[in-house]
Amino acid sequence: MLKRKFVLAIVIFVAFAMVMSSMALIGGVVANSGTPNQANTPSSLAATQSANPTLTGKAAQVMNALTEKGIPANYVYLPNFNPTVHKSGGIILPSYSVAPAPMGIGAYGISNSNGAGPLTAYNLTTSSVMASLNVSSLQDFYALDDGPNSVTFQLNAVLDNVALFGASNYSFWTQNVVFYSARTQSLELLDNLWNFSSPSFTLTQNSLYNYSGTPVAPEYYYAVGPTFQVTYPFSLNLYLNTSVINGRSTVFYNYSLQTSGNYISGSYDRIIFNSTPSSNPTYTAPAPQYLISGNTYTPDGYIPYDAEIMLGGPGGGSTANVLNISATMQLKYMNATTASYANFPDTFDVGSQTGETSQGVAVSWSSNDVATLTAGPSYVYGMWGLNSIGLPMYTYSGSVNPPNSFVFASPGNPFNQTLASWVPLSNTGQYSFALPYGKLSSSIMLSNYNPMLTTLNPGNNGLTTLTYDYRMGVYTPLYAMDNAQLKYISFYGNGQQGNPYVIYNNAPMSGYLNPLFGELNDYAFPAFSGLLLHDISAYTVVTSAPSFTVNYANNVYSELITAFFGLPSTNNLGMVLYQTSNAFVYGNQITGWFSFEQTGFPVANLLLWNSQNNVIMYNQFTTLDSSMLIYNTHTQSGNNYVLNNLFIQSSQLNATNYAVISVSPTLTGLPYGPVGLTVYSSGNVISGNYFIVYNTAISPNYSIYSGNGVNYTDNWNHNFWWNYVNGSGPYNNDGQITSGYDYFPIIIHGFERFHLKLLVEDFENS
Numbered sequence: 050m051l052k053r054k055f056v057l058a059i060v061i062f063v064a065f066a067m068v069m070s071s072m073a074l075i076g077g078v079v080a081n082s083g084t085p086n087q088a089n090t091p092s093s094l095a096a097t098q099s100a101n102p103t104l105t106g107k108a109a110q111v112m113n114a115l116t117e118k119g120i121p122a123n124y125v126y127l128p129n130f131n132p133t134v135h136k137s138g139g140i141i142l143p144s145y146s147v148a149p150a151p152m153g154i155g156a157y158g159i160s161n162s163n164g165a166g167p168l169t170a171y172n173l174t175t176s177s178v179m180a181s182l183n184v185s186s187l188q189d190f191y192a193l194d195d196g197p198n199s200v201t202f203q204l205n206a207v208l209d210n211v212a213l214f215g216a217s218n219y220s221f222w223t224q225n226v227v228f229y230s231a232r233t234q235s236l237e238l239l240d241n242l243w244n245f246s247s248p249s250f251t252l253t254q255n256s257l258y259n260y261s262g263t264p265v266a267p268e269y270y271y272a273v274g275p276t277f278q279v280t281y282p283f284s285l286n287l288y289l290n291t292s293v294i295n296g297r298s299t300v301f302y303n304y305s306l307q308t309s310g311n312y313i314s315g316s317y318d319r320i321i322f323n324s325t326p327s328s329n330p331t332y333t334a335p336a337p338q339y340l341i342s343g344n345t346y347t348p349d350g351y352i353p354y355d356a357e358i359m360l361g362g363p364g365g366g367s368t369a370n371v372l373n374i375s376a377t378m379q380l381k382y383m384n385a386t387t388a389s390y391a392n393f394p395d396t397f398d399v400g401s402q403t404g405e406t407s408q409g410v411a412v413s414w415s416s417n418d419v420a421t422l423t424a425g426p427s428y429v430y431g432m433w434g435l436n437s438i439g440l441p442m443y444t445y446s447g448s449v450n451p452p453n454s455f456v457f458a459s460p461g462n463p464f465n466q467t468l469a470s471w472v473p474l475s476n477t478g479q480y481s482f483a484l485p486y487g488k489l490s491s492s493i494m495l496s497n498y499n500p501m502l503t504t505l506n507p508g509n510n511g512l513t514t515l516t517y518d519y520r521m522g523v524y525t526p527l528y529a530m531d532n533a534q535l536k537y538i539s540f541y542g543n544g545q546q547g548n549p550y551v552i553y554n555n556a557p558m559s560g561y562l563n564p565l566f567g568e569l570n571d572y573a574f575p576a577f578s579g580l581l582l583h584d585i586s587a588y589t590v591v592t593s594a595p596s597f598t599v600n601y602a603n604n605v606y607s608e609l610i611t612a613f614f615g616l617p618s619t620n621n622l623g624m625v626l627y628q629t630s631n632a633f634v635y636g637n638q639i640t641g642w643f644s645f646e647q648t649g650f651p652v653a654n655l656l657l658w659n660s661q662n663n664v665i666m667y668n669q670f671t672t673l674d675s676s677m678l679i680y681n682t683h684t685q686s687g688n689n690y691v692l693n694n695l696f697i698q699s700s701q702l703n704a705t706n707y708a709v710i711s712v713s714p715t716l717t718g719l720p721y722g723p724v725g726l727t728v729y730s731s732g733n734v735i736s737g738n739y740f741i742v743y744n745t746a747i748s749p750n751y752s753i754y755s756g757n758g759v760n761y762t763d764n765w766n767h768n769f770w771w772n773y774v775n776g777s778g779p780y781n782n783d784g785q786i787t788s789g790y791d792y793f794p795i796i797i798h799g800f801e802r803f804h805l806k807l808l809v810e811d812f813e814n815s
Contacts, residue, residue: 107130107250108127108130108366108404108572108646109645109646109648111125111127111130111250111268111269112125112127112365112366112645112646112648112649113648114268115265115268115269116648116649116711118265119756120265120271121364121756122195122363122364122365122367122649122650123195123196123199123228123363123364123365124239124241124271124273124364125241125269125271125364125365126201126203126224126226126241126364126403126404126405127365127366127403127404127405127572128222128243128245128250128349128352128402128403128404129144129352129401129402129403129404129571130404131144131404131571133351134346134351137168138168139170139344140159140168140169140170140343140344141157141158141159141170141342141343141344141345141346141353142157142159143155143157143353143355143397143399143400143401143429144351144352144353144401144402145399145400145401145406145429145571146429147429147467147468147470148406148407148408148426148427148428148429148470148471148568149368149406149407149408149427149568149569149570149574149576150399150400150406150407150408150427150429150570151203151357151359151360151361151399151400151401151403151405151406151407152359152360152361152398152399152406152407152408152410152412152422152427153202153357153358153359153360153378153380153398153399153400153410153412153420153422154180154357154358154359154378154379154380154393154396154397154398154400154412154420154432155355155356155357155359155380155396155397155398155399155400155401156173156341156355156356156357156380156382156393156395156396156397157341157343157353157355157395157396157397157401158170158171158172158173158341158342158343158344158354158355158395159171159343159395159431159435160343160394160395160434160435161395161431161434161435163434163435163436163437163438164431164435164436164437164440165437168343169343170342170343170344171342171343172340172341172342172343172344172345173340173341173342173382173393174209174338174339174340174341175338175339175341175382175383175384175385176290176291176292176336176338176339176383176385177288177289177290177291177339177382177383177390178204178206178288178289178339178356178380178381178382178383179204179286179287179288179289179380179381179382179383179390180202180204180286180287180358180378180379180380180381181284181285181286181377181378181379181381182202182227182284182285182286182287182358182376182377182378183282183283183284183376183377184229184281184282184283184284184285184374184375184376185281185282185375185376186281186373186374186375186376187200187229187231187371187373187374187375187376188231188371188372188373188374189231189369189370189371189372189374189409190370190372190583190627191362191367191368191369191370192578192581192625192627192656192658193367193574193575193647193650193651193652193656194362194363194367194369194650194651195363195650195651195753195754196228196230196363196754197627197658198230198231198232199228199229199230199231199232199363199369200229200231200360200361200362200363200369200371200407201226201227201228201229201360201361201362201363201364201369201405202226202227202229202285202287202358202359202360203224203225203226203227203357203358203359203361203400203403203405204224204225204226204287204288204289204357204358205222205223205224205225205356205357205358205359205400205402205403206222206223206289206339206341206355206356206357207220207221207222207223207245207339207340207347207352207354207355207402208220208221208222208223208289208291208298208300208337208338208339209337209338209339209340209354210298210335210336210337210338210340211298211322211324211334211337212297212298212322212324212332212334212335212337213256213322213323213324214323214324214325214326215324215325215326215328215329215332217298217324217334217335217337218246219244219246219322220244220245220246220340220347220348221242221243221244221245221246221300221322222241222242222243222244222245222347222352222402223240223241223242223289223300223302224240224241224242224243224403225238225240225287225288225289225302225303225304226238226239226240226241227285227287228363228364233278234278234279234280234281235276235277235278235279236276236277236278236279236283236285236306237273237274237275237276237277238273238274238275238276238302238304238317239271239272239273239274240262240271240272240274240302240317240318241269241270241271242269242270242271242300242320243269243270244256244269245347245348245349245352246348246349247348247349248348248349248350250268250349251267252264252266252267252268252269252270253266253267254266255323256322256323257270257320257321257322257323258297258321258322258323258324258325259319259320259321260272260318260319260320260321261317261318261319261320262318262320270320272302272317272318274302274304274317274318275315275317277306277308277313279306279308279309280308280309283306283307283308283309284306284307284308285304285305285306285307286304286305286306287303287304287358288301288302288303288304289301289302289303289339290303291336291337291338291339292336293333293334293335293336293337294321295321296324296325296331296332296333296334297321297322297323297324297325297334298321298322298324298334298337299319299320299321299322299337300319300320300337301316301318301319302316302317302318302319303315303316303317304316304317322334339356339382340354341354341355341356341382341393342354352401352402353401353402355400355401355402356380356382356393357380357399357400357401357402357403358378358379358380358400359399359400359403359405359407360407360410360422361403361405361406361407362405362406362407362570362574363405364405365405365572365646365649365650366404366405366570366571366572366574366646367405367406367570367572367574367650368405368406368407368408368570368574368576369405369406369407369408370407370408370409370471370473370576371407371408371409371410371424371473372409372424372473372475373424373473373475374409374410374422374423374424375422375423376421376422377419377420377421377422378419378420378422379392379418379419379420380392380393380396381393392418392433393418393434394433394434395431395433395434395435396418396420396431396432396433396434396435397429397430397431397432397435398412398414398420398428398429398430398431398432399429404570404571404572406570406571406574407427408427408470408471408568408576409424409425409426409427409471409472409473410422410423410424410425410427411423411424411425411426411427411428411482411483411484412427412432413442413483413484413485414432414433414442414485415442416433416438416439418433420432421483423481423482423483424473424480424481424482425445425472425473425480425481425482425483425484426457426458426469426470426471426472426482426484426489427470427471428460428468428470428484428486430485436485440485441485441487442483442484442485443483443484443485443486443487443507444481444482444483444507444508445480445481445482445483445484445489445505445506445507445508445510446479446480446481446482446508446509446510447479447480447505447509447510447511447512447513448477448478448479448480448511448512448513449474449478449480449493449512449513449514449515450478450512450513450514450515451478451495451498451515451534451537452474452475452476452477452478452533452534452537453474453478453495453528453529453530453534453537453538454474454478454493454494454495454498454515455471455493455494455495455525455526455528455565455566456471456472456474456480456491456492456493457469457470457471457472457491457492457565458470458472458489458490458491458492458505459489459490459491460486460488460489460490461486461488461489461490462488462490462504463490463502464490464491464492464502465490466492466564466565469492469565471565471568471576472491476530476531476533476534487507488504488505488506488507489504489505490502490503490504490505491503491504491505492565493513493515494515494524494525494563495515495525495537495538496521496522496523496524496525496526496527496538496555496557497517497518497519497521497522497523497538497555498515498516498517498518498521499515499516499517499518499521500515500521500524501513501515519555521557522555522556522557522595523554523555523556523557523562523595523597524557524559524561524562524563525562525563525566526562526566526577526578526579526580526581526597526622527552527579527580527581528578528580528581528583529581529582529583529585530581530583530584531583531584531585532544532584532585532586532587535550535582535585535587535589536550538552539551539552539589540552540553540555542588542589542590544587544588544589545587545588546588546631548588549587549588549589549590549631549633550587550588550589550590551589551590551592552580552589552590552591552592552594553592553593553594554593554594554595555595556595557595560598561598561599561600561619562579562597562598562599562622564599564600566599566622567599567600567601567620569601569610572644572646572647573610573616573643573644573646573647574644574646574647575620575622577622578622578623578624578625579594579595579597579621579622579623579624580594580597580623580624580625581624581625581627582625582626582627582629582632583625583627583628583629584627584628584629585626585628585629585630585631585632586629586630586631587631588631588633589629589631589632589633590632590633590635591624591632591633591634591635591637592633592634592635592636592637593636593637594624594637594638594639596621596638596640597621597622597623597624598619598620598621598622599619599620599621599622600618600619601618601619601620602618602619616642616644617642620641620642621639621640621641621654622641623639623641623652623653623654623655623656624637624639624654624655624656625655625656625658626655626656626657626658626660626663627656627658627659627660628658628659628660629657629660629663630660630661630662630663631662631663632660632663632664633663633664633666634655634663634664634665634666634668635664635666635667635668636666636667636668637668637669638668638669638671639654639655639668639669639670639671639676639677640654640670640671640672640673640676640699641654641673641674642673642674643673643674643675643710644710645710647674647710648710648711648712649711649712650712651678651680651712651729651753652674652675652678652710652712653675653676653677653678653712653727654670654675654676654677655668655670655676655677655678656677656678656680657677657678657679657680657687657689657730658680659680659681659682659685660679660681660687660689661681661685661686661687661688661689662688662689663689663690664689664690664692665677665689665690665691665692665694666690666691666692666693666694667692667693667694668694668695669694669695669697670694670695670696670697670725671697671698671699672696672697672698672699672702672723672724672725672742673699673702673723674710674712674723674724675710675712675723675724675727676696676723676724676725676726676742677691677694677696677725677726677727678712678726678727678728678729679691679726679727679728679729679730679733680729680730680753680754681729681730681731681732682752682754683731683752683757683759685730686731686732687730687731687732687733687763688732688733689730689733689734690733690734690736691726691733691734691735691736691738692734692736692737692738693736693737693738694738694739695738695739695741696725696726696738696739696740696741696742696745696746697739697741697742698723698741698742698743699723702723712724712727712747722743722744723742723743723744724742724743724744724745724746724747725740725742725744725745725746726738726740726745726746726747727746727747727748727749728746728747728748728761728763728786729748729749729752729753729754729759729761730761730763731761731762731763732762732763733763733764734763734764735763735764735765735766735768736764736765736766736767736768737767737768738768738769739768739769740768740769740770740771741771741797742771744782744785745770745771745772745782746765746768746782746785746786747782747785747786748761748763748785748786748787748788748789749787750787750788760787760788761787761788761789762788762789763789764789765780765781765786765789765790765791765792766791766792766793767791767793767794767795768780768791768794768795769794769795769796769797770782770791770794770795770796770797771797773794773795773796773797774796775796779791779792779794780794
């Protein structure tokens, strides 16, 4: 063991010192004289022979159409298109049963006399739905969103009895959305309108008579409202109001905001429906009403008539991992009798209509029907009206060492993996949250440490310390949220240039990560990455990294993955460098797939986001969707070196059994297909790499973060390209590298070129 460690140290130190100090290897070539070997890939794609729902599913159709029309994902707030009916004894229950879920407040028209009787359904109609938010602090991070530190708060409700062309039997889903960036503390208002009147969800432009936003027929309608800078604490009220104007059904999107002593209010959108038929110009539409029903589905056939205020990802069916939050919520309706807003009498802590989700949000409530959000485990349960009056809330606190351990907790005893939910920790390993449960069972774990099963009781649970045991291997992801956490996931080192931290493979005994890390939301956004280096400046080497393989056959997401999405039952979680510098990613096997619903998102097996001065060298990427992506702001030079890597398309990949995503669907002329390297950044050196992927490399002329036009400038030279024809001049992948060329491209010769060309063209021809 010591001998192997010493040899490894010598090899890594020499390589690290050579690259980080001099960058002398620019322009080298991959040292491989034959056809490269395939990296380990997820379980056989060929096993999925049935029709793939991702090719025909409504969500894929909608996102495909909208991304091709250039609609940013943060303007699209998808319905929950997963057609699962949750009904018991004629009572419609929430569509979500576990997190990630749209956590907050949901009113469903269900009562049980404060927990004293059986569930009964009722209908409630109102002309206005209102939500109140008070936010004192919020911190989140989810790497695969184009706004990694952004969340949305959504007020959602279904407007019933809408009249179109003289018929008042239409239902429309209205969303008043707050897009909030915790990084910039900016708050943007926007709305969506979706047609829930049939399972087709088709919205025609002529159904709208007058509006302030943009119809995108036949998918949906959206409008972008004002943006505000806010400081903590801030308070926001959102409103969905309806009326009849000149005989036509109408809905208003209103707000009021209080921050830094300032009060601002207004209406940023009004939609008037085309209610009047040409045959009867004097027709007056009946008053449309928001309907909350415990026994009737919307006309699409499976989405409930509920009203909800929730916290979720920043659009496109994405999710959010909340690290810290202190906030309250209220959900109210206009009571026609009193002509004032009243709290909904019976609520759950989750919505159902939306596809955006969150985890790390613990919801408790008070006797005055106010929900409190803290950073803790997310469970789905009834709140006021559905639990006994005076049900106590319990506060849990404590700390864990190492501070980058993972904690999952389930209600009661013993630990229940199916009900377990992730508990976020601060950078110093602390937790504090409130719940209605009087006891929790927890599993605390970190790779190379002995896991612990322990009971959490209300109050302060003190410090829990894991015991180091190298024999345990890598059975959790490896996260470092700052420099201080690196030592707990490193083989050795101290972070200095001459003695970098070394993150090295120590394969788990089972071959897989713990099944809890296979968590997904309903659009198959993975809840966890395999490796996350966050705000790191210490010198770090990642070499021979573990595969970070998850097996969905061992958890509750098996049916979603294999049956609904038609995807493989195993996957490899990716690597993320976020605001990280001085990392040396060297000699790794990297692969993994993404759900087609991630089209247009900045997803990749290795993602560098706002990271600088890193070296990516001698890695083998086996491409299924998107192998590597670099993003930096247009004012920031990446100074990253991508040297001597092999990007090779998986031989298992073909279009008949797997729906490949497109990372940059709005890039003109870019076909859907796997892509080796995507660059939204300037100042990087890409040299000596071997590209054997259908879409070799792309560098669009716009920012994936803002959508604004950007001309990136990078040094692309001395790379091997499978589709380069000798003598054809500088290479830019037929214009897909929009602002740069490989001026010294290298052709792949002879039988090797022929063999590799067949490998890539197999995807296209199939």
